[in-house]
Amino acid sequence: MTWSDGVTESTRRPQTRPTQLPYVPPHLRNNCNDGAFSSMPTSLNDYAVNNANSYGFTSTTESTQAPLGRGGRGYGHRGRGGRGRFHQTQEQEQEPYNIASKLEELEVNVDDESTNFGAYEDIPVEVSGSEIPPPASSFEEIELGESLNRNIKRCKYVKPTPIQRHAIPIALAGRDLMACAQTGSGKTAAFCFPIIHAILELNRFSKPGRVAFPLALILSPTRELACQIYEEAKKFAYQTRVRVAVAYGGAPIVHQLHNLEKGVDILVATPGRLVDMIERAKVSLSMIRCLALDEADRMLDMGFEPQIRKIVQQMDMPPCGSRQTLFFSATFPDEIQRLASDFLSNYIFLSVGRVGSSTDLIAQRVEFVPNMDKRNHLMNLLRGQNANGTHGKHALTLIFVETKRGADALEHWLSVNGFPAIAIHGDKVQMERERALKSFKSGYTPILVATDVASRGLDVPHVAHVINFDLPKDIDDYVHRIGRTGRAGKSGLATAFFSDQNMPLAKALVELLQEANQEVPLWLNDYAKRASNIVGGGRARRFGGSKFGGYDFRRDAPYEIENDPYSSTYGSFDGTTSSYDLSHANSYAATGVDSYSTGSYGHEFSHETIVASGWD
Numbered sequence: 343m344t345w346s347d348g349v350t351e352s353t354r355r356p357q358t359r360p361t362q363l364p365y366v367p368p369h370l371r372n373n374c375n376d377g378a379f380s381s382m383p384t385s386l387n388d389y390a391v392n393n394a395n396s397y398g399f400t401s402t403t404e405s406t407q408a409p410l411g412r413g414g415r416g417y418g419h420r421g422r423g424g425r426g427r428f429h430q431t432q433e434q435e436q437e438p439y440n441i442a443s444k445l446e447e448l449e450v451n452v453d454d455e456s457t458n459f460g461a462y463e464d465i466p467v468e469v470s471g472s473e474i475p476p477p478a479s480s481f482e483e484i485e486l487g488e489s490l491n492r493n494i495k496r497c498k499y500v501k502p503t504p505i506q507r508h509a510i511p512i513a514l515a516g517r518d519l520m521a522c523a524q525t526g527s528g529k530t531a532a533f534c535f536p537i538i539h540a541i542l543e544l545n546r547f548s549k550p551g552r553v554a555f556p557l558a559l560i561l562s563p564t565r566e567l568a569c570q571i572y573e574e575a576k577k578f579a580y581q582t583r584v585r586v587a588v589a590y591g592g593a594p595i596v597h598q599l600h601n602l603e604k605g606v607d608i609l610v611a612t613p614g615r616l617v618d619m620i621e622r623a624k625v626s627l628s629m630i631r632c633l634a635l636d637e638a639d640r641m642l643d644m645g646f647e648p649q650i651r652k653i654v655q656q657m658d659m660p661p662c663g664s665r666q667t668l669f670f671s672a673t674f675p676d677e678i679q680r681l682a683s684d685f686l687s688n689y690i691f692l693s694v695g696r697v698g699s700s701t702d703l704i705a706q707r708v709e710f711v712p713n714m715d716k717r718n719h720l721m722n723l724l725r726g727q728n729a730n731g732t733h734g735k736h737a738l739t740l741i742f743v744e745t746k747r748g749a750d751a752l753e754h755w756l757s758v759n760g761f762p763a764i765a766i767h768g769d770k771v772q773m774e775r776e777r778a779l780k781s782f783k784s785g786y787t788p789i790l791v792a793t794d795v796a797s798r799g800l801d802v803p804h805v806a807h808v809i810n811f812d813l814p815k816d817i818d819d820y821v822h823r824i825g826r827t828g829r830a831g832k833s834g835l836a837t838a839f840f841s842d843q844n845m846p847l848a849k850a851l852v853e854l855l856q857e858a859n860q861e862v863p864l865w866l867n868d869y870a871k872r873a874s875n876i877v878g879g880g881r882a883r884r885f886g887g888s889k890f891g892g893y894d895f896r897r898d899a900p901y902e903i904e905n906d907p908y909s910s911t912y913g914s915f916d917g918t919t920s921s922y923d924l925s926h927a928n929s930y931a932a933t934g935v936d937s938y939s940t941g942s943y944g945h946e947f948s949h950e951t952i953v954a955s956g957w958d
């Protein structure tokens with residue numbers, strides 16, 4: 343279907359628990375006179391004020407959109423990513439952590455804009471579903487149209503990232519999509535480009551009025567992320583007739599409504615504010631042709647599911663099958679996939695990199711730090727950065743803590759001790775949250791202490807170091823948190839303070855570190871083994887034991903598909919291989935295939951694994 347078709351833990355200690363010694367980074371042992379962040383700027387930068395959407399409204403011609411379909415060809419080829427470098431020696435265990443040299447090695451303290459797009463070479467891609475449109479190797483090949491291509495060039499995007507190469511053709515073909523890709527790999531553009539393109543093709547733009555009738559709705563779990571997506575979408579839609587607007591809580595509704603009245607084609611919103619606007623009859627979803635959920639697993643977890651069901655199923659949005667639905671996230675637990683499938687029709691599952699994996703661009707370090715030592719340990723780390731010059735505007739540090747009170751307390755303690763820090767959490771009013779983020783982004787306050795409110799989606803350039811002062815309970819949250827660094831081909835560093843309380847996370851953490859070719863401390867392995875015996879390993883892996891690649895939960899068991907025009911159940915995958923014309927993806931290193939078809943599904947359902955070269 344294309345848009346045109348349907349408007350219509352335990353406290354037992356492991357024997358190898360490390361003995362805590364006062365931490366002194368090697369480069370600081372003969373140098374204790376550092377003044378933390380002595381070179382901070384003295385005045386607050388001028389902050390740019392977000393302008394409201396100011397595109398001139400244009401009315402439109404009613405036209406029937408030409409089909410967006412680009413050939414739903416099944417393909418099959420394969421290759422498994424050669425992973426494997428994984429060292430662990432006693433010597434390494436005992437070696438103190440030299441953060442400064444690590445940062446140097448990672449080149450995170452430089453002013454240049456160097457990126458390592460080659461890091462996205464050999465990234466495993468897994469696609470399953472029926473009639474999968476082939477990937478594209480360049481933006482030109484995707485044919486997004488002149489105005490969008492001009493904006494892509496303005497953004498200095500030379501080549502599509504792997505997620506973009508696969509997801510954009512799928513979305514352009516009008517297919518529903520559940521897509522997973524590593525943090526910082528360009529998912530925002532992967533859903534924005536097809537949406538903007540489809541509206542342009544439709545050539546039917548919104549009109550001003552008391553009730554807004556957006557054609558596309560993008561939902562975000564946090565206000566900050568909604569604003570970020572809005573800004574990105576505005577860039578992508580620059581000098582087109584496509585109007586973008588944003589609606590989020592904590593800010594005056596009047597101003598947002600005023601903007602909506604000018605007409606809106608793409609509405610970016612947080613669920614609560616959107617429901618409010620719909621109930622005030624200021625927004626109608628009856629014209630929605632595309633629904634996109636960013637951080638989709640978060641959107642559908644316990645907190646948001648009722649609101650999402652209300653918006654999608656109980657308002658006036660066209661039903662599943664009559665609209666296009668796109669779900670994106672870096673993590674996708676299978677129970678959430680199951681939930682998500684309620685909102686999707688005959689969808690394609692796409693994963694670029696292992697679902698929930700972290701990118702190799704992020705150097706991860708886990709240190710055993712008892713709770714009472716955390717503050718001193720943190721101070722030593724920060725002093726180490728300062729001594730190395732890795733601080734300030736171009737090497738921001740993001741510190742995650744568990745609680746809002748903890749965030750305020752740590753912010754205060756850091757500030758009192760001469761480290762410019764600011765906190766962001768859900769108890770702050772929206773203006774304070776925005777101010778904190780701006781102060782951090784500008785480098786004026788190069789340390790941000792945050793709760794998980796800042797863990798998802800936020801794209802802040804120059805975050806060189808993410809410190810998990812308190813580790814989260816869920817490995818997915820850890821993945822999102824560390825993903826605030828190492829974005830868009832740049833390197834980053836992530837340090838986690840692990841204490842006895844974090845035992846339930848140990849197994850999943852070990853797996854994640856191994857997959858990302860990171861060093862695993864012996865003591866952490868020991869915790870992981872004990873965790874398995876004591877607490878069952880926590881929520882280790884969520885993918886039904888699949889060791890590689892993304893995991894489409896539909897592969898597990900016969901599954902009842904709702905809203906499926908072809909059949910009521912999937913049979914189990916039978917391993918039938920589908921073929922793929924390699925000439926179509928000239929930059930693919932394809933070496934193997936896992937491909938399946940469903941017996942009772944009525945048409946081919948392929949599952950494949952490929953190794954994509956890309957984003958170089």
Ligand SMILES: Nc1ncnc2c1ncn2[C@@H]1O[C@H](COP(=O)(O)OP(=O)(O)OP(=O)(O)O)[C@@H](O)[C@H]1O
Binds near residue numbers: 498499798826
């Ligand atoms: N094709 C491209 N070429 C160069 N840079 C790109 C490209 N696509 C996206 N980027 C940049 O990469 C950065 C990360 O993109 P984005 O925020 O969309 O990542 P994400 O996958 O949504 O991350 P997260 O999972 O944390 O939400 C952004 O600064 C974006 O401008």
